[in-house]
Amino acid sequence: MKEKSSLSPEAKSIINAKLTRRTLFAGVGGLSAATLLASCGADASKEVAAGIAEDVGGTVRWANWSAYLDAKRVNGSRTYPTLEAFISSSGIDVDYLVDVNDNDEFYGKVQGQLKLGKDIGYDIVTLTDWMTDRWIRLGYTQTLDEANMPNKGNILPSLSNVGFDPGRKQSLTWQSGFAGFGWNKELVPGGINSVEQLFDKKNKGRIEVLSEMRDTMGIILQYQGVDITKPFTEDQFMNAIDFLEKQISDGIIRQVKGNDYLEDMAIGDAIAVIGWSGDIFSLNAEEGDKFEFAIPESGGTLWSDNMMIASTSSNKSNSEKLMDYYYDPKVAAEVAAWVNYICPVVGAQAEMEKIDPELASSNFIFPDEATLSKVSVFRSLNFEEEVKFSEAFQMASGN
Amino acid sequence: MSNLETLQKEPRSGLLKNYKLEFTPYLLLIPGLLWLFTFFILPILNLSTTSTKTRSPSFETGAFDQTWRFLNYVDAFVENQEQFYRSFIYALIATVLALAIAYPLAYAIAFRSGAMKNILLVLVIAPFFTSFLLRTLAWKQILGSEGPVVSLLQNLNIMNSGQTITATSFSVIMGLTYNFLPFMTLPIYASLDRIDPKLLEASGDLFANSLNTFRKVTLPLSMPGVVAGTLLTFIPASGDYINASILGNPNTKMIGNVIDSRFFRVVDYPTAAALSFILMAVILIIVSVYIRRTGTDELV
Numbered sequence: 266m267k268e269k270s271s272l273s274p275e276a277k278s279i280i281n282a283k284l285t286r287r288t289l290f291a292g293v294g295g296l297s298a299a300t301l302l303a304s305c306g307a308d309a310s311k312e313v314a315a316g317i318a319e320d321v322g323g324t325v326r327w328a329n330w331s332a333y334l335d336a337k338r339v340n341g342s343r344t345y346p347t348l349e350a351f352i353s354s355s356g357i358d359v360d361y362l363v364d365v366n367d368n369d370e371f372y373g374k375v376q377g378q379l380k381l382g383k384d385i386g387y388d389i390v391t392l393t394d395w396m397t398d399r400w401i402r403l404g405y406t407q408t409l410d411e412a413n414m415p416n417k418g419n420i421l422p423s424l425s426n427v428g429f430d431p432g433r434k435q436s437l438t439w440q441s442g443f444a445g446f447g448w449n450k451e452l453v454p455g456g457i458n459s460v461e462q463l464f465d466k467k468n469k470g471r472i473e474v475l476s477e478m479r480d481t482m483g484i485i486l487q488y489q490g491v492d493i494t495k496p497f498t499e500d501q502f503m504n505a506i507d508f509l510e511k512q513i514s515d516g517i518i519r520q521v522k523g524n525d526y527l528e529d530m531a532i533g534d535a536i537a538v539i540g541w542s543g544d545i546f547s548l549n550a551e552e553g554d555k556f557e558f559a560i561p562e563s564g565g566t567l568w569s570d571n572m573m574i575a576s577t578s579s580n581k582s583n584s585e586k587l588m589d590y591y592y593d594p595k596v597a598a599e600v601a602a603w604v605n606y607i608c609p610v611v612g613a614q615a616e617m618e619k620i621d622p623e624l625a626s627s628n629f630i631f632p633d634e635a636t637l638s639k640v641s642v643f644r645s646l647n648f649e650e651e652v653k654f655s656e657a658f659q660m661a662s663g664n
Numbered sequence: 665m666s667n668l669e670t671l672q673k674e675p676r677s678g679l680l681k682n683y684k685l686e687f688t689p690y691l692l693l694i695p696g697l698l699w700l701f702t703f704f705i706l707p708i709l710n711l712s713t714t715s716t717k718t719r720s721p722s723f724e725t726g727a728f729d730q731t732w733r734f735l736n737y738v739d740a741f742v743e744n745q746e747q748f749y750r751s752f753i754y755a756l757i758a759t760v761l762a763l764a765i766a767y768p769l770a771y772a773i774a775f776r777s778g779a780m781k782n783i784l785l786v787l788v789i790a791p792f793f794t795s796f797l798l799r800t801l802a803w804k805q806i807l808g809s810e811g812p813v814v815s816l817l818q819n820l821n822i823m824n825s826g827q828t829i830t831a832t833s834f835s836v837i838m839g840l841t842y843n844f845l846p847f848m849t850l851p852i853y854a855s856l857d858r859i860d861p862k863l864l865e866a867s868g869d870l871f872a873n874s875l876n877t878f879r880k881v882t883l884p885l886s887m888p889g890v891v892a893g894t895l896l897t898f899i900p901a902s903g904d905y906i907n908a909s910i911l912g913n914p915n916t917k918m919i920g921n922v923i924d925s926r927f928f929r930v931v932d933y934p935t936a937a938a939l940s941f942i943l944m945a946v947i948l949i950i951v952s953v954y955i956r957r958t959g960t961d962e963l964v
Contacts, residue, residue, distance in 0.1 A: 520913055534808050648724055659926075
């Protein structure tokens with residue numbers, strides 16, 4: 266059984282952090298004098314990654330992206346039917362927090378606490394493959410206990426054994442999806458199928474692209490004939506950056522944004538975007554059938570987001586139960602019917618037949634070979650490339 | 665002789681008293697100094713050591729080695745000059761605009777508002793009741809490309825159909841001006857309100873017309889407020905990144921946006937730290953030159 270600790274959460278996090286002289290100095294800005302004194306007593310001889318937090322249970326705090334869970338408006342406020350069902354059947358309370366706007370932005374927000382082993386305010390985080398890779402590598406995740414997750418085996422075989430997490434011991438796919446073109450049918454009656462059409466002069470100042478480098482650059486690179494699954498060169502990448510820079514300096518691109526491009530589409534500031542497949546369907550559900558999505562002629566990108574339990578979470582088993590719940594094919598189908606992203610759960614398609622046969626044949630939820638042949642997964646970058654490319658991408662975006 | 669002796673004695677006994685008095689201010693300073701040390705000096709030291717680090721050879725995310733590379737500062741400045749210049753130009757324009765709006769406003773509240781004075785003051789402060797972020801987001805909606813203002817101006821043929829208000833440098837400067845206006849208005853109001861009306865009457869008695877009274881009496885007496893107001897507007901405006909990211913486009917990004925992106929997106933702490941130091945230094949120089957020219961005797 267769990268050992269009951271008499272220490273306050275703050276005191277625990279201080280002890281867990283086991284500050285070394287170096288990490289102490291790095292984190293000194295946020296620490297009070299008292300903490301400094303307290304930590305001087307801690308083991309200062311070796312560099313230890315902040316430990317895994319103890320499981321004490323409580324409310325599960327889940328960080329996710331917008332338009333990423335089945336939602337319903339009840340008396341003006343948003344509720345999540347599948348989540349409500351989980352809460353009432355399991356008795357586990359869940360705080361669903363739409364706090365991820367962009368992988369980098371989210372990592373930047375929590376990395377200081379992760380490093381020090383202090384609570385980041387979330388138990389489950391949902392991040393894209395390449396960022397999941399980083400978290401697992403840096404030891405910021407907890408190993409999943411399969412005893413709490415009978416449904417875990419329902420994961421699609423193609424996703425069950427990925428390079429960054431062999432055997433899915435630390436992470437579980439939430440959804441996969443495509444990056445492509447989304448547009449407002451009233452304001453862009455002709456629709457958008459190619460990169461030229463997107464960056465046409467007549468759309469000046471009304472186009473937005475994702476701050477998710479791999480999606481925006483993946484689409485531009487493929488437009489320039491580069492295979493993003495194979496090792497392309499730095500020159501090829503920088504050519505694509507030049508192309509992006511030109512669209513920005515010409516004023517075609519209004520902003521480079523995270524998931525909040527959806528707001529700009531909703532209010533009409535952006536008439537067409539490089540965006541994510543399911544988002545556009547969710548936007549239609551909330552704003553009336555005004556938007557459309559297409560995979561670029563020259564190729565779109567395919568990505569997956571993964572649920573992980575943060576190393577700082579003191580709520581492991583409840584979090585596992587929640588993750589497991591969403592791997593019940595029936596629940597997964599309900600989510601997919603709303604979010605319109607690629608469902609990672611085996612058996613969900615059969616369940617979908619019962620909810621909506623039309624959606625069961627949707628290529629955005631259960632894609633066929635023809636659809637999958639139009640998208641590619643951005644290859645993994647080594648550390649040096651990641652630094653260089655993301656810096657170039659940020660500078661092209663004006664910052 | 666005796667007179668001289670008493671003269672010499674007096675300061676001596678006074679000295680003892682003064683000694684005690686001299687000590688008290690330092691005691692009073694302790695809480696403030698401790699606070700500053702923990703939350704300003706220590707972070708600054710941390711930041712300064714970070715600013716001379718370089719990436720470790722492995723390029724692993726967030727791994728840096730201390731190499732005392734002071735060239736980081738040169739690189740950081742050269743690579744981001746454009747955003748530096750833009751920040752100071754935007755902040756300067758916003759400060760001038762805010763002064764032009766705030767001075768007459770503060771003047772009216774101080775001298776011409778009568779019974780309305782308190783209500784008007786509350787209205788000046790009222791924006792603080794909602795968050796800075798929300799107010800800026802509200803402007804984005806109001807002035808949006810499909811929003812009411814743009815539609816109206818386009819229907820009146822004042823704006824072309826392709827033109828927008830948001831996502832321009834105009835909207836960024838407008839946002840800065842709007843958001844910092846109360847910081848300009850309140851200090852000016854405070855110094856105007858303190859002016860003894862008898863001085864203005866005396867000026868009139870000496871046959872000065874109202875323009876001369878304003879130039880020679882009111883304006884000089886309100887200068888402390890103007891100096892305080894311009895500082896309170898210019899300093900935060902030049903470091904601001906909210907307005908540029910919400911109301912601007914990639915070509916109107918300010919230095920705050922670059923620091924944000926280096927810290928949180930590229931995870932390049934040394935460059936971000938160096939940029940922060942350069943920004944602080946430049947602001948410090950500008951402010952000290954400004955204060956030397958305007959004088960701070962009556963500030964505070």
